[in-house]
Amino acid sequence: MTTASKNAQQGASHRYRAMRNFIQSTDDTVPGKLEVTKEGIVHDMMAPVGPHELTTAxxxxxxxxxxxxxxxxxxxxxxxxxxxxxxxRRPDLMVIAWADMDVPGSFDPRTLVAAVEVVSRSNPDNDWVTKVRDYALIGIPVYAVFDPRTGTGAVLTDIHPTPDGPRYATRKDFVYGEDVTIADWTISSEGLPLYGS
Known part of the structure; x- marks a missing residue:
């Protein structure tokens, strides 16, 4: 590793730790969720109740x-x-082994069996674009997206290498009412709520 690339890596690590520390210092004082992506801090102003939370439940x-x-x-x-x-990141729902939860600090994303997101009305690109990229990059093997705006969703699997980094190779779209397979398990999407107009 050259000195320039080592310095750049240390700078990126310092920048990341500063963003993480900022988020932790503002926990419970800012509505919604703050997360760190490759671009920086993203603020998801999701509604704390209503169709988003009901869908997750x-x-x-x-x-x-x-x-x-x-x-x-x-x-x-x-x-x-x-x-x-x-x-x-903080997925809306994580399928994880009880044993893998018994850790100090954050979960290792590679221990997740799946991550599920319910698309936020205020920032849908966070769920449909940046999390698709980030979750593959950090090794979450299955990413399921439910979108109450449209009554549709997708399950992304099969991480594979690309010139831009790891990406999901397979995407299975669904419409609410259909069965949805997340990892090894199939659930119904019947009766999930939609966002009102």
């Missing part, structure tokens, strides 16, 4: 009926973090 309950006992459909903290990539 439905998906969690449906997944917990079909996943094995050693796994949990988790909807809380902490974040998932890959400091080497400069990414810290």
């Amino acid at each position: 439905h998906i969690r309950k449906r997944l917990e009926r079909v996943i094995p006992e050693e796994l949990l459909a988790h909807t809380g903290e902490p974040d998932v973090e890959d400091e080497s990539e400069g990414i810290m």
Whole structure:
């Protein structure tokens, strides 16, 4: 490694730690979620109640009926973090083993079985564009997106290398009402709420 590339890497790591520290210092004082992406801090002003939270609750309950006992459909903290990539995210729902939750600090994204996001009305590109890129980059093997704006979604799998870094190779789109397969388990998307006009 050249001195210039080592200095650039140290600068990026310092920048990431500064953003992470800022987010942690503002926790519970800023509405919504603050996360770190490759571009910097993103602020998702999701509504704390309503169709977003109801969708997440439905998906969690449906997944917990079909996943094995050693796994949990988790909807809380902490974040998932890959400091080497400069990414810290908090999925709406994570399928993770109970044993992999017993860690200090953030979850290792590579221990997640799947991440599920419910598209925010205020910032849909965060779920449909930057998280698609970031979740593949940090090694989350399955990423499911439910979009209450349109009553559609997609499940992305099969991370593979590309010139721009790891990306999902397979995308299976669905319409609300259809069965959705997330990793090894299939749930219904029937009756999920939509955002009103």
